[in-house]
Amino acid sequence: MALEEGRRTVNESYDDNYWEILPIERMQISEEVMLPGQSRNENFERAEEKAIKAVQKHGMNINGKEKNPQIDEAYLLLGKARYFDQRFVPALQAFNYILYKYPASDNINHARIWREKTNIRLDNNELAIKNLKTLMFQEELEGQDLADATSMMAQAYINIKALDSAVWRLETAAKATKSHDERGRYRFIQGQLYNRLNHKDSANLAFDKVIELNRKTPRAYLIAAYVGKAKNFDFDNEDKVALLELLHELEENRENRPFLGKIYHQIGEYHLKNASDSLAVEYYNKSLRTNSSDQILVSKNYEILGDIFFDYTEYRIAGAYYDSTMFNMVENSKPYRVIKRKRDNLDDVILYEDMAFRNDSILRLAAMSETERNAYFSEYTEALKKAAEEEKERQELAERNQGLITAKTSNSFGVKTDSQKGAQANGKSFGNTDSRSSGGVRPVGGPNPGGVPTFYFYNTSTISYGKNQFRKIWGDRELQDNWRWGSLMKSSKGNQALELAKTEEDSELFDPEFYMAQIPSEQVKIDSIKAERNLAYYQLGLIYKEKFKEYDLSKDKFQTLLGMEPDEKLILPSKYNLYKIYDLQGYDNQAANIKNDIITNYPDSRYAAILLNPESALAQDDSNPEHVYNRLYKKLEDQEYQVVVDETNKFITIFEGEKIVPKLELLKANAMGRLYGFEEYSKAIGYIAYTYANTPEGAQAKVITDELFPKLSPKEFVDNPDEQNFKIVYYFNEPSEDEIKDFTEKLQKEIETVNVFDLSLSVDVYNPNTTFVVVHGLTSKEGAMGYASALEERKKNKIIHQHFAASSTNYKIIQVHKNMDEYLSIE
Missing domain, CATH: 1.20.59 (Chorismate Mutase Domain, subunit A)
Incomplete structure (x- = not known):
C-alpha cells in the first residue's frame, strides 16, 4: 500500500511536456544526490523497510533453499521501492537477486521486466532490448507482463532514436495493457512517433484511438490528441470549417476548462495559417490570459505574437513580446539564445524610437502657449x-x-484578501x-x-x-522577507x-x-533635445534601410528629418540615402531630383563625386571612408597613436551614421589602449559593445570584453623563475626623432657584434610623452642588467642612458597598465 501511494504521488507530481515525445513512464528524474539513508519519498522508505523486515524475520533459508514463498515478493517490493526512489543500482541488485535465488518463482518474468526497466534508467538501452527480446522468445508473455515488456522495449528504442521500431512495440503494449490510462498514453505516444517519422495519416489514426477512449482515459491525453490532429490538418485539402467548429466545441465544453490555454493556442494557430492575423492575435492573447502552467506554451504564444508584430514592423511591440518569451524560457538554452539574438537586433530600433517619441512629445509641449x-x-x-x-x-x-471575511473566518487559514489578490x-x-x-x-x-x-x-x-x-x-x-507581517510596520x-x-x-x-514646471524653456536645452531627436530619426532611417530592408519606413524617417531643419551634417547623408531608396524602389523621377539636388548644391562632397562617377567611387580619394580607414590603420601599425585618435575623432563626425563608423571607433579604441593603457581601452571597447551592439565590430568588442579583458586585467608583476625571455628597456622623456634615431643606430651596431644571443631591437611608444628603445632576446634578468652595464663600461662608443630590465611578462604588464613607475619603485 505504501508503494502504490508513493507511485501515485510520483505520477501526480510529474508534468508531461506534450511538445516533446512523452516518456512511457511518468517519473521525474531528479539530479539531486541523496546521501546514504536518505529517501525522496517516505512511502518508498516505508515499503523498503517492510520488505527488509519481511526478509529478515520470515526468511526460511534451509540448506540453501528458501522455504517461504513470500520472500521473492518481498525482494520484488524492495526493488520497486528503490526504483521509484531513484536508487537504480540498489534496485538492480534486488531484481538480480530474485533471478539468482528464485529461478522457479511465479514472479520471475515480472522481475526480469523490472530489471530491464532499471537498465533503461541506467542508460543501458541496448542491453535492455537484448534481454527483453530473449525473454519474449523464451516465454509466452501475456496480459500486463506483455504490455510492460513491449512498452519498455519501445522506451529503449526511443532512447536510441529507433522510432520506427518503437511504434509497433507500442501497438502490442496498447492492446495488451489492462489500464485505460496506459492505453491512452501509449496511443498518444504512437501518434507523436508517427509525426516524427512524417507519417501524418498514421499519426491521426493513433490520435483517433485516443479520442475513441473518451472518458476512459485522462482528459489531458484526449485534448492533446485533438490538438495533435489539428496540427496535422491539411489546409489545402480538408474541411477548414469543420476543424474550426470542432475547436470551438472543445472551447465551450466545461470539462476542458483546465486545457483552455492549449485550445486557444490551437485556434490561434488555425487563424494564423488561415491568414486571419487579428483573430490569431486575439486567441494567442486569450491563451496567455489563462495563466497556463505550461511554460513552453506561454513562451510560444509570446514568440508568435512577437513574430506577428515584427512582420508588421511594430518593432517596439515585438521587442516587448520577445522579452516575455525569454522570461518563460530556460536561460541559455538553444531556443533562448535564438530569441535573444532576435531581441538584441531590436535594441537599436527600440532605443531610437523611444528617443524620438519622447523628444517629439517634449518639443510639442515646449511649442505650446x-x-x-x-x-x-x-x-x-x-x-x-x-x-x-x-x-x-x-x-x-x-x-x-x-x-466581512475576517469576521467569518478570522482569516487564519491563509485566505487572500481582495487587496492581496x-x-x-x-x-x-x-x-x-x-x-x-x-x-x-x-x-x-x-x-x-x-x-x-x-x-x-x-x-x-x-x-x-x-x-x-x-x-x-x-x-x-521595508524591502525584506515576510514584508506583509504586521509587526514590520513602522x-x-x-x-x-x-x-x-x-x-x-x-x-x-x-x-x-x-x-x-518640468517643460524646458531655455533655448540651449530645447536645441539639445532637437539635436538628439534628429539623430534618432537619422539612425532609424539607416536601421530600417540597412538592417530590416523596410524602405518605406526608412523613407518616412528621412523625409520627416529633412522637414525638421536638422544639422548640416545630417542633411546630405539623409538625401543620399533617400536617393538610394528611390533607386531601389524604381522611383526614377524622385531619384533623379535628389541626385540633381546633391550634385548642384553640394558639388564638392564625396556623395556628389560618387553620383557623378559611380564606377570609381573615389577609391583613392581622401574623402572615401574605406581609404580613410586603411590610411589610419597604417598609422596605427606605425605607432602614430595620437594621430590615429585625433583623426578618427574627426572622421567619426564626418561619416556619422555610415557603416565605417564602428570600424573607426574600434581603431580609435586600439590606439587609445596602446597610448593610455588598459583603463581607457576598456572604456572605449565597452562603449563600442553597447553603442554598436548589432554590428560585427560591436560583436567583436563583446568578445574582447568577455574573453580578452580577464587575461589583461591583472596588473601585479610576476616573478617567474622559469621565465627565459628578458629585455633591456631604455626610456626617453619627450625625445626628438633625431635623438631616438641616433641612439638606436648606435645600439644596433653594438648588438650586431653579439654572437651568443639572438638579440633584436625595437622602438615602442609607452605614452604620449615617453618612448622605449628595447633590446630583446636575453635569457635572464641578471644577464640583461650585466649586458647593459657592459655597454656602459666600454672604452669606446659607450651607451649610457636610464634603463631597466624586465621579463617579457612584466614588460607586457607595463605596456598594458602604464605602470612603469610602480615597477621601478620595486626594483
Missing part, C-alpha cells in the same frame, strides 16, 4: 483625480469585504497582455502610438501613484509623517503646475 499647456495638463490631472477616486472606492470596498494580479501583469487595450492584443510592455507608453514603469506619474496606493494598503514597509509617528508626505505628493500629482 501657456494657455494651451495649462488646458492640456488640467485635462490630464482631472483624469488622474478621477482614477484616484475610483481606486479609493475600490480600496474601501475591498477593506469592507476584508472585514489585487496586488498579486498586478504582479502577474509583468510580461502578460493587457486585456483592456484595443482588441486585447497589446502587450503591457508595448507602446501606445500617439500617446503615453502603456507599460507601468514607463510613466513616472503611475509609479508615484502606485507607491502611494501601496502605502495606503500596507503602510511603510511606528505610528513615522506613519503620520508618511501620510503627510503622501498628501503633499498627491497634491503635486494633481497640480498642472507640477508638470508645466
Whole structure:
C-alpha cells in the first residue's frame, strides 16, 4: 500500500511536456544526490523497510533453499521501492537477486521486466532490448507482463532514436495493457512517433484511438490528441470549417476548462495559417490570459505574437513580446539564445524610437502657449483625480469585504484578501497582455502610438501613484522577507509623517503646475533635445534601410528629418540615402531630383563625386571612408597613436551614421589602449559593445570584453623563475626623432657584434610623452642588467642612458597598465 501511494504521488507530481515525445513512464528524474539513508519519498522508505523486515524475520533459508514463498515478493517490493526512489543500482541488485535465488518463482518474468526497466534508467538501452527480446522468445508473455515488456522495449528504442521500431512495440503494449490510462498514453505516444517519422495519416489514426477512449482515459491525453490532429490538418485539402467548429466545441465544453490555454493556442494557430492575423492575435492573447502552467506554451504564444508584430514592423511591440518569451524560457538554452539574438537586433530600433517619441512629445509641449499647456495638463490631472477616486472606492470596498471575511473566518487559514489578490494580479501583469487595450492584443510592455507608453514603469506619474496606493494598503514597509507581517510596520509617528508626505505628493500629482514646471524653456536645452531627436530619426532611417530592408519606413524617417531643419551634417547623408531608396524602389523621377539636388548644391562632397562617377567611387580619394580607414590603420601599425585618435575623432563626425563608423571607433579604441593603457581601452571597447551592439565590430568588442579583458586585467608583476625571455628597456622623456634615431643606430651596431644571443631591437611608444628603445632576446634578468652595464663600461662608443630590465611578462604588464613607475619603485 505504501508503494502504490508513493507511485501515485510520483505520477501526480510529474508534468508531461506534450511538445516533446512523452516518456512511457511518468517519473521525474531528479539530479539531486541523496546521501546514504536518505529517501525522496517516505512511502518508498516505508515499503523498503517492510520488505527488509519481511526478509529478515520470515526468511526460511534451509540448506540453501528458501522455504517461504513470500520472500521473492518481498525482494520484488524492495526493488520497486528503490526504483521509484531513484536508487537504480540498489534496485538492480534486488531484481538480480530474485533471478539468482528464485529461478522457479511465479514472479520471475515480472522481475526480469523490472530489471530491464532499471537498465533503461541506467542508460543501458541496448542491453535492455537484448534481454527483453530473449525473454519474449523464451516465454509466452501475456496480459500486463506483455504490455510492460513491449512498452519498455519501445522506451529503449526511443532512447536510441529507433522510432520506427518503437511504434509497433507500442501497438502490442496498447492492446495488451489492462489500464485505460496506459492505453491512452501509449496511443498518444504512437501518434507523436508517427509525426516524427512524417507519417501524418498514421499519426491521426493513433490520435483517433485516443479520442475513441473518451472518458476512459485522462482528459489531458484526449485534448492533446485533438490538438495533435489539428496540427496535422491539411489546409489545402480538408474541411477548414469543420476543424474550426470542432475547436470551438472543445472551447465551450466545461470539462476542458483546465486545457483552455492549449485550445486557444490551437485556434490561434488555425487563424494564423488561415491568414486571419487579428483573430490569431486575439486567441494567442486569450491563451496567455489563462495563466497556463505550461511554460513552453506561454513562451510560444509570446514568440508568435512577437513574430506577428515584427512582420508588421511594430518593432517596439515585438521587442516587448520577445522579452516575455525569454522570461518563460530556460536561460541559455538553444531556443533562448535564438530569441535573444532576435531581441538584441531590436535594441537599436527600440532605443531610437523611444528617443524620438519622447523628444517629439517634449518639443510639442515646449511649442505650446501657456494657455494651451495649462488646458492640456488640467485635462490630464482631472483624469488622474478621477482614477484616484475610483481606486479609493475600490480600496474601501475591498477593506469592507476584508472585514466581512475576517469576521467569518478570522482569516487564519491563509485566505487572500481582495487587496492581496489585487496586488498579486498586478504582479502577474509583468510580461502578460493587457486585456483592456484595443482588441486585447497589446502587450503591457508595448507602446501606445500617439500617446503615453502603456507599460507601468514607463510613466513616472503611475509609479508615484502606485507607491502611494501601496502605502495606503500596507503602510511603510521595508524591502525584506515576510514584508506583509504586521509587526514590520513602522511606528505610528513615522506613519503620520508618511501620510503627510503622501498628501503633499498627491497634491503635486494633481497640480498642472507640477508638470508645466518640468517643460524646458531655455533655448540651449530645447536645441539639445532637437539635436538628439534628429539623430534618432537619422539612425532609424539607416536601421530600417540597412538592417530590416523596410524602405518605406526608412523613407518616412528621412523625409520627416529633412522637414525638421536638422544639422548640416545630417542633411546630405539623409538625401543620399533617400536617393538610394528611390533607386531601389524604381522611383526614377524622385531619384533623379535628389541626385540633381546633391550634385548642384553640394558639388564638392564625396556623395556628389560618387553620383557623378559611380564606377570609381573615389577609391583613392581622401574623402572615401574605406581609404580613410586603411590610411589610419597604417598609422596605427606605425605607432602614430595620437594621430590615429585625433583623426578618427574627426572622421567619426564626418561619416556619422555610415557603416565605417564602428570600424573607426574600434581603431580609435586600439590606439587609445596602446597610448593610455588598459583603463581607457576598456572604456572605449565597452562603449563600442553597447553603442554598436548589432554590428560585427560591436560583436567583436563583446568578445574582447568577455574573453580578452580577464587575461589583461591583472596588473601585479610576476616573478617567474622559469621565465627565459628578458629585455633591456631604455626610456626617453619627450625625445626628438633625431635623438631616438641616433641612439638606436648606435645600439644596433653594438648588438650586431653579439654572437651568443639572438638579440633584436625595437622602438615602442609607452605614452604620449615617453618612448622605449628595447633590446630583446636575453635569457635572464641578471644577464640583461650585466649586458647593459657592459655597454656602459666600454672604452669606446659607450651607451649610457636610464634603463631597466624586465621579463617579457612584466614588460607586457607595463605596456598594458602604464605602470612603469610602480615597477621601478620595486626594483
